[in-house]
Amino acid sequence: MNVSKNLVASIYCNAEDALNFSQSQWDLLVRQARAANMLARLCARFEDEQLLDKIPQQIKRHFTSAKIAAEALKRSIRWEVHCICKALVDTDIPIVLLKGAAYTVGNLPAGLGRQFEDVDILVPKEELDTVERKLMLHGWVTTHTDSYDQRYYRQWMHELPPMRHVQRQSSLDVHHNILPETARLHPNPKKLFAKAVLIDDNKPLYVLSKLDIVLHSAAHLFSDGELHNGFRDLTDLDLLLRDFGTDESFWRRLLNRAREMELSKPLFYALRYTNRLLGTPVPGETMAQCQALRPGGVGLRFMDFLFEHGLQPDHPTCRKPLNGLARWLLYVRSHFLRMPLYLLIPHLIRKAVKKDKH
C-alpha cells in the first residue's frame, strides 16, 4: 500500500528517520499521531531506540506529555480491574481481561504506550447474571435504559449493554464472547476459557492465550465498522506478532487455532495488512498457507481498497480520494457481518426512526 503521507507509519517502522525531519514534517507527524492515538506509542519507540532526547524540546514534549497521560490511564485501568475483582470476590467466576486492559495488566507487548479508557472483560455466559448483579451492587450501572437497546445487546450481541461506574464514571464492557451471537463467524467461547492464562496468584484473573489474543485482536479490527483507532489497533497486532512470532512453532499453531476458532479470515487480513502497512515479518510458508483463505480475485482488491483507507490515521492529511466512501462501506460491512439481513434491516430502520424522534 503506497501511502507516503502517513508519517506515523513511517516513523513507527523507522523511528530514526524522524531525526532528519523538517519543522513542518514534525508538525504533520504530531498531528497525525495525535489523531491516531499514537503519540504515546511513538514516544515509547523513540525511547527504545534512545532517540527521544535528540528530538527538539518543543516537539518532544508532545510525545512525553501523551506518555504521561497514557501512564495515568494505565494506573486507573489497574485500579478498575482491582475494583472489578473485588466486586466478584466471593465468587470463583473466571474474569478474562480483553484488549487494552489485557495488554496493560497482563504486561503484553501491545501495552506499549497504549492510550485507551475502557475496560473489557470476558466471563462465562452462564455467569452473566451473577456478574451483572454483583457489579451493580458495587456501583456499575447500565448506560442504555431504552428497552429496545437492552434487548439488542442481551439477545443479539456478545456483551451486556456497556456499564458505567456511578462514582468514577469509568466504562466497562462485560462480554460473554468475542463476536456477536448473530455474527457470521462463531468462535466458541468455551475454547477461549480452556486456554486462558492465569495472571494473578490470588484471584481468578486471566488473559487469553497468546494465540487467542492475536485472533481476538484480528477479529475485532477486521469486523469493526468505525475504525477511528484502526491504525493503532493494527500496530497492536504488529507488536503482538513480532513478539510472539520469535517462537517458530507460533505461526503453525496460530493457523491451526484460527481454523479451530473459525477465525481464519480475520487472521488472513491481519497478516496481510500488518505485513503490507507495517512490514510485520510473517514467514513465507504461513503467508502461503493463508492464501487459501483469501477472497477470490476482485474480492481481495476490494478489501485492499477498503482497508487501505480504514487503517490509516483518521487525519485529513492521510485521507485519499474516496476515503468517505471506503469508510462508509466498512461501516455497512461491519453491520452485515454482525447480523443476518432479516435482523439487520428491521434493526437499522428502527434505529433511523428512533433517531428522528429525538
Added chain:
Amino acid sequence: MNLSQLQSTSISNKLKSAGLQLKVGPFSVRVKSTIPQVLEGIKVLYADYPILENEAFSDFHVCLSKPNNLRRWIHPQVLFKFDDRVPFKPLPLSQAYPFFEWGLNWCFAAHSNDYVILHAAVVEKNGHAIIFPGEPGAGKSTLCAALVLRGWRLLSDEMAMIDIDSQQLIPIPRPISLKNESIEVIRSFAPNVIMGPVAHDTSKGTVTHVKPPRDSVLKSTESAIPAWIVKPNYTPDAPSKLEEINSGELFMHLVKNAFNYSVLGEVAFHTLADIVKKCRCYEFTYSDLEDAIKTFDRFAEQPK
C-alpha cells in the same frame, strides 16, 4: 515580527488561508478563521505577540468556523476545531471570540503534562510571583487585571504553569477574561484599558477580554519564582483583610484547582507540596482594588 506590524487585510488573509501562527508563551498556535469577530479580537488583543512563519512547528492548530449545516444561517453557530477534532459543542456565533480563548485554554491545559497546571492567575514584580488560585467568582481575574494595569507583570490570568524540574512559573500571558460587573469595575479603574469584543449571554454571562500589557508579552520567556500564594475572596463592601493561612489547607485547595493532578499523580503531589512550603500563604478578602494594589505592592517591596 509582531502582529501589529501586519496590515489588517494581511492578518485576515492569513486567518482565511494557511493560518496565522502566533507565539503565545512557550507555545505556537496556528489559527484559522473566517469569522470577523475572531479577526477583530485577535487584531486588538494579540497586537504585541510575535508571529511565526508557517513552516515552523505549531503546537496547536485551531480553527473557528461556522458549521456546514443549517446552523450556518439560522441562529448561526460557531465550531471550535482542534486540528480535525471538534472537542466541544458549537456555541452561538456571537460568542466566537471567547470560544477561541476558552478553546485555547483547553488545548494548553489538556496537552501539557510536562507542567503542573493550576487554575490560577499569576503576576510578578521584582522576579517574585503571586499565585492567585481560585474558583470562578472569587475575583482572581479582576484582581489580576488591576495589578497588571498598575505595573505588575502578567504571567497568566487563567493557568499557573509550574515547571516540574525548576519549580518555576512559566509565563503564558494571554488576554485577561472579565465577566459581568467586573468589566465596568476595570473600565472605571483604568479608563484607558483596551478591551476586545464583548459577548453577551454566554454560560458565564457577559464576557470580554483585556489586552495584556506589552511588557508582559515581551517577557514571555522569563520564568518567575513563586513567592506568595493568595486565595482571593471578593466580598462586596468588605474592608481589605489579609490573613495568613495554614499551608495544608492551601495545599488541598491547590489540588482541587489543578487541571492535571490525577494525571501527574505523585509528581504533582511533590511539586505542589514543595511550592506550598516555599511560599507564604494567605487568604485575601477585598472589595476595593486600590487597597488591594497597596497590599500587594508592599509584598513586592520586601520579598520574603
